[in-house]
Each structure stands twice: as C-alpha cells, then as structure tokens.
Amino acid sequence: MKFIPHEFFIGGVYLPPLLIAGFLGVVLAAWTAIVLNRYRLSRYFFYPPLVFVALTVIYTVFIGTFIIPI
DSSP states (O other): OOOOOSOEEETTEEEOHHHHHHHHHHHHHHHHHHHHHHTTOGGGSSOHHHHHHHHHHHHHHHIIIIISOO
16 A cells, blocks of 8 residues: 655644645745756746746646655
C-alpha cells in the first residue's frame, strides 16, 4: 500500500501538502526568475511579474501532482 501524506508535521505544526507545494513553487519560480534576469532573457517578456506568477502556478501544480501527491 502506497503511503499518501495527508499533512506534514514540522515543528509541532501540521501543514497541508498544498502549502508545501506552493512554497516550493514560489522558491523555484524565484530561482528561475533570477536565472532569466541573469542571462537577460526576461526582456523578451511583455510583463515579467505575470511570468513569475505563471511559473509559480506551473511549478506548484507539477510538485503537487508528481512529487507530493495530494
């Protein structure tokens, strides 16, 4: 039987898996934005903050689906 976590226990606090996936999504999107700015690729986007939000959603869905099955 595969164990599917219903919540994470960190420091005496129970956290839902979507919160962890969202946090990791924001961290990965920030890292991607730093890399895009470093290589000056963000100048090709019309509105870079919207790209950051889109990357956050994409990473959160990917992490929530494949890494932390909710």
